[in-house]
Amino acid sequence: MTIQLQLHHSIRAHQDKLWSLSVHKTQPLLATASSDKTCKIFNLSTKQEITSLDDTHKRSIRTVAWKPIVGDDDDEVEPSLACGSFDSTISVWGQDQTEWSLFAVIEGHENEVKCVAWNNSGELLASCSRDKTIWIWEADRDNEEFECISVLQDHTQDVKCVTWHDSLDLLASGSYDDSVRLWREEDDDEDWGCFAELKGHKGTVWGVGFEKGEERLRVVSCSDDHTVKVWKCVDDADEEDVWIEQSTLPSAHQRAVYSVCWSGVSGRIASVGSDGRLVVYEEDEEAGSGKWNIVAVKELAHGVYEVNSVKWFSLQGKEYLITGGDDGVVNIWSI
Amino acid sequence: MSEVINANPTILDVNALPTREDELNSKSQAPKRLNHNIDTLLRLSLTKLKLNESPTVIPALTDDETSDSASASASDFEELEEFEPIDSQEIYDLIATISDPEHPLTLGQLAVINLPDIKVIDNGDPESMAEVVIKITPTITHCSLATLIGLGIRVRLERALPARFRITILVKEGTHQSENQVNKQLNDKERVFAACENDQLLGVISTMLKTCK
Numbered sequence: 001m002t003i004q005l006q007l008h009h010s011i012r013a014h015q016d017k018l019w020s021l022s023v024h025k026t027q028p029l030l031a032t033a034s035s036d037k038t039c040k041i042f043n044l045s046t047k048q049e050i051t052s053l054d055d056t057h058k059r060s061i062r063t064v065a066w067k068p069i070v071g072d073d074d075d076e077v078e079p080s081l082a083c084g085s086f087d088s089t090i091s092v093w094g095q096d097q098t099e100w101s102l103f104a105v106i107e108g109h110e111n112e113v114k115c116v117a118w119n120n121s122g123e124l125l126a127s128c129s130r131d132k133t134i135w136i137w138e139a140d141r142d143n144e145e146f147e148c149i150s151v152l153q154d155h156t157q158d159v160k161c162v163t164w165h166d167s168l169d170l171l172a173s174g175s176y177d178d179s180v181r182l183w184r185e186e187d188d189d190e191d192w193g194c195f196a197e198l199k200g201h202k203g204t205v206w207g208v209g210f211e212k213g214e215e216r217l218r219v220v221s222c223s224d225d226h227t228v229k230v231w232k233c234v235d236d237a238d239e240e241d242v243w244i245e246q247s248t249l250p251s252a253h254q255r256a257v258y259s260v261c262w263s264g265v266s267g268r269i270a271s272v273g274s275d276g277r278l279v280v281y282e283e284d285e286e287a288g289s290g291k292w293n294i295v296a297v298k299e300l301a302h303g304v305y306e307v308n309s310v311k312w313f314s315l316q317g318k319e320y321l322i323t324g325g326d327d328g329v330v331n332i333w334s335i
Numbered sequence: 336m337s338e339v340i341n342a343n344p345t346i347l348d349v350n351a352l353p354t355r356e357d358e359l360n361s362k363s364q365a366p367k368r369l370n371h372n373i374d375t376l377l378r379l380s381l382t383k384l385k386l387n388e389s390p391t392v393i394p395a396l397t398d399d400e401t402s403d404s405a406s407a408s409a410s411d412f413e414e415l416e417e418f419e420p421i422d423s424q425e426i427y428d429l430i431a432t433i434s435d436p437e438h439p440l441t442l443g444q445l446a447v448i449n450l451p452d453i454k455v456i457d458n459g460d461p462e463s464m465a466e467v468v469i470k471i472t473p474t475i476t477h478c479s480l481a482t483l484i485g486l487g488i489r490v491r492l493e494r495a496l497p498a499r500f501r502i503t504i505l506v507k508e509g510t511h512q513s514e515n516q517v518n519k520q521l522n523d524k525e526r527v528f529a530a531c532e533n534d535q536l537l538g539v540i541s542t543m544l545k546t547c548k
Contacts, residue, residue, distance in 0.1 A: 017528070035528065059532045062525070086529045112529050130529070160525070176523070204523065224523075255501060256524070274501060274524070276464060304464055304499035306524070326498075 003280065005298045005333045008320060009047055013040055014328035017060075020115075021324045023313040024066040024079060031081050032324060033064040039083045039093070041100070042330070044315055051100045053093050059086035063115045067143070068122045080143050082125055084113030090127055092143045103143040108135055117171075119164040124149075126171055128159035134173055134183070136192055150192040152183055158204075165210040166264065172219050174205030180221050180231065182243070196243045198231045206257060207271075212264030216288050218246065220269055222257035228271050228281070230290065246290040252279040252297060263312040265319045268295070272307035272323055276300045278333070280321070296335075302327050339437055344445055344474045352431065352443045353450040355424055418459030421496070426453050426467055429495050430488050434546045436480050436539065441546060447471050447484060452507060457500075465499045467492065470507040477512050485521040486530060487543045 014034035022031045028044040038054040039061050063084040069077045080094030080103065090106040090113055110131035117126050118139075125137040125146065134152040139145075157176035164171055171183040171192075180198035185191070203224030211218040217233035232246035255274035262269050269281045269292070278301040284291035301307050302325030309324040321333040427450050431443030442448040448471060457465035469488060473481045485504045492502050504521045506514045520526055530536055 060528065086532055112525075114525065130526070158526070176519075204519070258524075300462070300464075304462065304497075 001282070001293075001295060003296045003335055005278065005280070005296045005321070005335060007331060008334040009332040011042060011047060011330040011332075012328065013042070013049075013324070013330050014038065016328055017308070017326045018324035018328050018330065019060065019308050020063045021309045021311060021322060021330060022065045022081065023311055023322060025068050027069075027079055028315060029066065029079055030322070030330065031064045031066060032330060033061040033083055034328060035060040036328075037061060037085075039064050039081075041081075044313070044332075047332075053083070053091075053100060053102075056091050056102060056105070057083065057085035057087050057089065059112075061085050062113060065116050065118055067118045067125075067139075068120060070121050077141075082116045082118070082127075084116040084127055086112040088113060088129070090116055090125075092139075092146070094143055104146060106137065106146050108148060109133070114159065115161045115163075117162045117164050119169055119171075120167055121169075124164075124169070126162045126164065128162045128173060130158040132157060132159060132175075134159055134162055134171070136171075149190065152192060152194065154181060154194045154197075155179070160204060161207050163208050163210065166212050167214060170210070170217075172208040172210060174208045174221055174223075176204045178203060178205060178223070180205055180208055180219065182219070195241050196233075198243055198245070200229060200245045201225050201227065203256070207260040209260055209262045209269075211262050211267075218288075220260050220262050222260040222271050222273070224256040226253045226255060226257060226273075227251070228253075228257055228260055228269065230269075230292070232290070247292055249281050249292045250294050252281075252294050253277060258306070258308050259310045261311050263319065265312065265314060268312075270310050270312065270321055272301065272310040274306045276302060276305065276307060276325075278307065278310065278321065278323055280335075298333070301325070301331060302329055305329075340478060340480060341437070341475045344438060344440075346440060347444050347446055349444060353424070353427065355428075418461075420457045420459035421455060421465070421467075421500075422457075423450060423453040423455050426455060426469070426492070429547070430469070430491055432547045433484075433487050433491060434543045436483055436487075436543055442471075442484065442488075445474055447474065448488075461497060461499060463499065464501060465497075466501045466503070467496070468503045468505065470505050472507045472510050476510060481506060481511055481517050482520055483539065484543075485517065486527065486536075487540050489521065489527060490531060490540050491544055491547060 013032045014036050016035035018034050020033040030042040030044050032040050038052050040052050041050045061083050067080045078095040083091045088109045092104040109129040112130040115128050128134045136150040137146040138149050155175040159175050161174045173181050178201045181194045182196040186193045201223040205223050207222045209220045219231045222228045228249040230247045234242050253273045257271050257273040260271045267287050271279050278298040280296040281292045282295045305325045305327040307325045311322050323331045431448045433442045452470040454468045506517050
C-alpha cells in the first residue's frame with residue numbers, strides 16, 4: 001500500500017537554515033529555530049506568524065521545544081518553550097498575557113547546545129551539547145528557576161539529540177560516537193544513569209524517537225550512515241533491559257538522515273535528510289512485527305535543499321507531516 | 336603559526352598545474368563548459384559551434400568524458416543549451432588557488448588538490464541535486480592542518496557553488512593518520528556550520544581564500 005503526500009501549505013519562515021521545529025501538544029502553535037538567530041512562532045490554524053523571538057542568542061539557534069502543559073488548570077497556563085543555541089546557552093520564553101517574554105537564560109554547557117527536550121510533565125528539561133554531556137534541569141512552574149539535577153557524561157563524543165518518552169520518564173540520546181543511549185532515574189538515589197547502549201549505526205546518530213504508548217518499548221534512530229533503525233526492549237526473565245536491534249528500515253535515503261519521527265496516531269515513521277527526501281514507513285501485518293514497508297517517498301521536499309527536521313502533528317482530527325529545511329521554509333504535508 | 340609543521344614540502348611549478356587549455360590541447364577529455372574560453376575554442380576551430388548565433392551560451396560538447404568531442408551533434412547542443420553542468424576543472428579552478436595555511440603557496444602547487452581526485456556528478460539542472468567529491472592529499476601523514484584545509488575548501492565551495500551541490504571532502508586513502516576522524520569532522524554539517532560562526536577561525540579561512548580569483 002502506498003499513500004499520497006500532498007504539499008498542503010508552505011511558510012517562508014527564515015532567511016537562513018531552519019534547523020529545528022516543534023509543534024505544541026495541545027495548542028495549534030508551531031515554533032521554528034534558525035541560523036538567523038531567531039525563533040519564530042506561527043499559528044498553525046491561520047499559518048500566520050505570531051512573533052519572532054530575537055536579540056538574545058549570539059549564534060545560530062539550533063533547537064526549539066514547546067513545554068507540555070499538564071495538570072488540571074490547563075487554561076490558566078500559557079504556552080512556553082525552550083531554545084538551545086550554538087552560543088552554549090538555552091533561553092526559555094513564554095506568553096505573558098499577550099506579549100512573549102524571555103523568562104530565563106540557562107548557562108552550563110561548555111559549547112554548542114544541539115538539542116533540548118521537555119519530559120511529558122514539563123518538569124524536566126534535557127539538553128545536550130558538543131561538550132559530550134547531557135544535562136537534566138528541573139524546571140519550576142513559572143520557568144524562572146532551573147536547577148541542574150544531573151549531568152550525564154557517558155557519550156564519548158558530541159551528543160546530537162535527546163528525546164523523552166511520551167509518558168514515562170525515559171530519555172534517549174544520539175551521538176557523534178555512533179551510539180544511542182537510554183537513561184532513567186536510578187532507584188536508589190536521585191541521580192540519573194544510562195541503562196542501555198544501542199550500537200549498530202556506522203555513523204553519527206542525528207535523531208532518535210520513542211514509540212508512543214506503553215504497550216511496547218521501542219526506539220527509532222536515524223544516522224549519517226543513511227539508515228533508520230528500530231530498537232526493541234525484549235523481556236528476559238533473568239536480565240532486565242535487554243535491548244536488541246529489531247529492524248533496519250528499507251533503504252530510502254542516499255545521504256545522511258537528519259530527523260525521524262514516530263506517529264502516535266498511525267504508528268508510521270517519517271524520516272528526512274540531506275538527500276532532500278521525505279520518507280514514510282509503515283509496519284506490516286501488526287504493530288510490533290518489526291517488518292516495515294516504505295509507503296511514501298517525496299523527492300526534493302525542499303527543492304534542492306537539505307531537510308533538517310520532521311514532525312507529525314494533528315489538527316482538527318487530521319494528521320499532517322511538517323518539515324523544515326536549509327531553505328528556511330516550513331512545509332506542511334497532508335496525507 | 337609558531338612552528339612550521341611541514342618545513343620542506345614538494346612544490347609543483349605553477350605552469351605544470353592542470354588548466355582548461357591542457358584539456359583542449361590533449362583532447363583526451365572534452366570540456367563540458369567553455370564559455371570562459373571562447374578564444375581558445377576559436378583557435379582550435381571546433382567549427383561545429385556557431386558562436387555568432389549564441390554568443391553568450393556555449394553548449395556542452397559531450398555528455399560524458401568517454402565520448403569523442405567530434406561526434407557531438409547539433410541536437411546535443413540544443414538539448415543541453417539551457418543547462419551548464421559544472422565539471423571537475425571548474426571545481427579545481429575554484430579551490431586550487433586557496434593558500435596553504437602555513438606556506439606562501441597554493442593547494443594546487445602543493446598537490447594537496449589534484450584534478451583526478453575531483454569527481455563531479457551534475458547535469459546542470461538547477462532544480463535537481465548535484466554532487467562533488469574531493470579527495471585531498473595532505474603534505475605529510477600527520478598534518479594537523481588537514482581539517483583546516485578541508486574546511487577552507489568547503490567554505491570556498493559552499494560560497495561559490497549553487498545550492499544543488501552536496502559537497503563531500505575526504506582525505507585520500509592512506510595519506511593521513513587520522514583519516515576517519517578528519518573525514519567525519521569535515522562532513523558533519525552541524526560542526527562545520529558551528530565552526531564557521533567562530534570569528535577567529537573564519538579569519539584564518541578568509542586569509543587562505545584571499546588568493547582565490
